[in-house]
Amino acid sequence: MSCRDVRALFSEYLDGELAPAHARFLSRHVESCPDCRLHLDQLRDTLELVAGLPRESSPEPIAVRVRERLELESRRPALRELLRPARPLLRPRFAPVAVAAFCLMALPILMVPIRPTVPAPAESLLSGSESRPLALAPGVLAPRLTASAELDDALAGAPADRTWFVETVVTRDGRVSAVRVLGGDSAYAAPLAYALRQERFEPGRFQGRPVAVSLYRLISRTEVRAPQT
Amino acid sequence: MAAGEFAIASVESLGAAAAERSLLAQCRGGDAAAFARLVSLHETMVFNLALRMLGNPDEARDVSQDVFLQVYRTLGRFEERSALRTWIYRIVVNLCRNRRRLWMRRKRDRSVGLEQLSARDESQLAQARRGDSPYDAVRRREQAERVQKALLAISFDHRAVLVLREVEGLTCEEIAHSLGIAEGTVKSRLARAREALRARLCTPEAAR
Numbered sequence: 001m002s003c004r005d006v007r008a009l010f011s012e013y014l015d016g017e018l019a020p021a022h023a024r025f026l027s028r029h030v031e032s033c034p035d036c037r038l039h040l041d042q043l044r045d046t047l048e049l050v051a052g053l054p055r056e057s058s059p060e061p062i063a064v065r066v067r068e069r070l071e072l073e074s075r076r077p078a079l080r081e082l083l084r085p086a087r088p089l090l091r092p093r094f095a096p097v098a099v100a101a102f103c104l105m106a107l108p109i110l111m112v113p114i115r116p117t118v119p120a121p122a123e124s125l126l127s128g129s130e131s132r133p134l135a136l137a138p139g140v141l142a143p144r145l146t147a148s149a150e151l152d153d154a155l156a157g158a159p160a161d162r163t164w165f166v167e168t169v170v171t172r173d174g175r176v177s178a179v180r181v182l183g184g185d186s187a188y189a190a191p192l193a194y195a196l197r198q199e200r201f202e203p204g205r206f207q208g209r210p211v212a213v214s215l216y217r218l219i220s221r222t223e224v225r226a227p228q229t
Numbered sequence: 230m231a232a233g234e235f236a237i238a239s240v241e242s243l244g245a246a247a248a249e250r251s252l253l254a255q256c257r258g259g260d261a262a263a264f265a266r267l268v269s270l271h272e273t274m275v276f277n278l279a280l281r282m283l284g285n286p287d288e289a290r291d292v293s294q295d296v297f298l299q300v301y302r303t304l305g306r307f308e309e310r311s312a313l314r315t316w317i318y319r320i321v322v323n324l325c326r327n328r329r330r331l332w333m334r335r336k337r338d339r340s341v342g343l344e345q346l347s348a349r350d351e352s353q354l355a356q357a358r359r360g361d362s363p364y365d366a367v368r369r370r371e372q373a374e375r376v377q378k379a380l381l382a383i384s385f386d387h388r389a390v391l392v393l394r395e396v397e398g399l400t401c402e403e404i405a406h407s408l409g410i411a412e413g414t415v416k417s418r419l420a421r422a423r424e425a426l427r428a429r430l431c432t433p434e435a436a437r
Contacts, residue, residue, distance in 0.1 A: 007424075008420070010420075010423075010424075011416070011419055011420035011423050011424070012416065012420070014423075015401075017416075039427075042427050042430075042431040043423060043424070043427050045430075045431070046423065046426050046427040046430050046431065047395055047423065049372065049376045049430065050376060050380070050391065050392075050395040050396060050426065051395045051396065052372075053281065053373055053376060053377070053396055054369070054373055055273060055277055056276065056277055056280055056286070057273070057276070058272065058276045058286070058289070058290045058293060059286050059287065059290055060290060062268065062272040062275070062276060062290065062293045062294060062297065063265055063268040063269050063272055063297075065290075065294050066268055066294055066297045066298060066301075067261070067265060067268075069294070069298060070261075070264075070298070070301060153331075154331065186295060186298055186299050186302065187327070189295055189298075190291065190292065190295055190324060190327055190328045190331070191327065191328070191331040193291065194328070194331055
């Protein structure tokens with residue numbers, strides 16, 4: 001058995017999973033081969049280093065943020081109903097020929113952001129910092145989008161007619177400091193949040209000063225089809 | 230049996246399994262406090278696994294949130310034939326993989342190793358080992374940064390088995406069930422992952 005063959009068994013050897021005869025052979029080889037001995041020692045040291053990685057704490061309490069998101073969702077039962085995938089009976093039925101024709105004529109998939117106006121609680125008008133952003137309300141000038149997100153890429157592969165409800169905090173300098181996907185298919189929440197963080201805005205304003213603003217948006221994935229002739 | 234579950238046979242785990250079943254039943258009954266307990270029981274594990282997989286504390290925090298939201302929404306599908314922990318591992322790895330794929334598609338790997346961790350309170354490490362001198366604490370932090378950087382340099386699949394095995398202490402069987410792959414695949418990936426990391430950490434050429 002060559003040194004290369006012996007080294008291929010090191011992982012199982014360290015786990016104690018080699019058959020006794022193989023393990024004895026390997027031990028004898030390592031005793032007599034300085035290169036393999038060094039290799040095995042390095043492997044042991046490597047595993048010790050990985051196992052010794054420190055246990056870290058999250059920069060923010062995860063439990064609190066999870067609870068906030070769940071509470072927010074539970075306060076919006078109507079929204080949950082809206083986000084529920086369409087029932088088969090409600091989906092349009094097309095004859096196979098018509099479907100094929102539609103596919104040929106289908107235009108590229110467009111991402112259509114919808115921005116419902118969310119009334120602001122009165123107390124939120126007292127702030128406007130990143131930690132206490134304002135909601136859109138009379139007197140609050142909404143942030144204006146200057147660089148949009150590449151949502152096509154983020155939601156590539158997502159089934160059509162899916163919708164996500166998203167909260168975006170736009171900072172006083174027009175960046176996106178936080179994105180929370182409050183509803184919709186969670187499998188796409190991470191890429192969607194990542195994409196939306198790349199957006200840039202002309203910041204929102206209240207009484208002439210730039211303020212951080214929370215935007216609530218429904219992001220829909222809609223296939224736009226050519227009309228039937 | 231749902232994906233990611235597997236049978237537990239060890240006697241010592243029976244008490245913990247019973248407690249877990251009770252907690253799960255409360256969660257399914259809509260007990261918010263029970264779910265908060267479930268999150269607090271597992272959040273350190275989830276955050277650390279995501280951190281080792283992604284190398285970025287902010288991303289790890291976001292993924293951790295998504296993990297628990299997915300746990301909450303899919304708790305009904307968990308059949309309790311395995312430890313909840315094993316099931317959660319699978320969700321963490323899948324969500325980290327999704328996030329990683331997005332980065333790769335954009336060709337913008339935003340992982341930054343532990344540089345961001347080093348910007349956090351340095352006393353954390355020193356506090357963790359109160360007997361350490363400041364020199365020891367700094368040395369440990371630098372060593373952790375070097376190991377994390379090497380981990381991020383190996384493939385996602387290799388990193389997943391290595392972290393689950395060496396950091397989380399799972400058996401190859403548990404890893405196989407957590408990741409939905411054959412045990413033999415776990416062992417071969419583990420051997421290659423260990424060797425790749427050894428080469429990164431112990432040979433000067435690879436470390437550059």
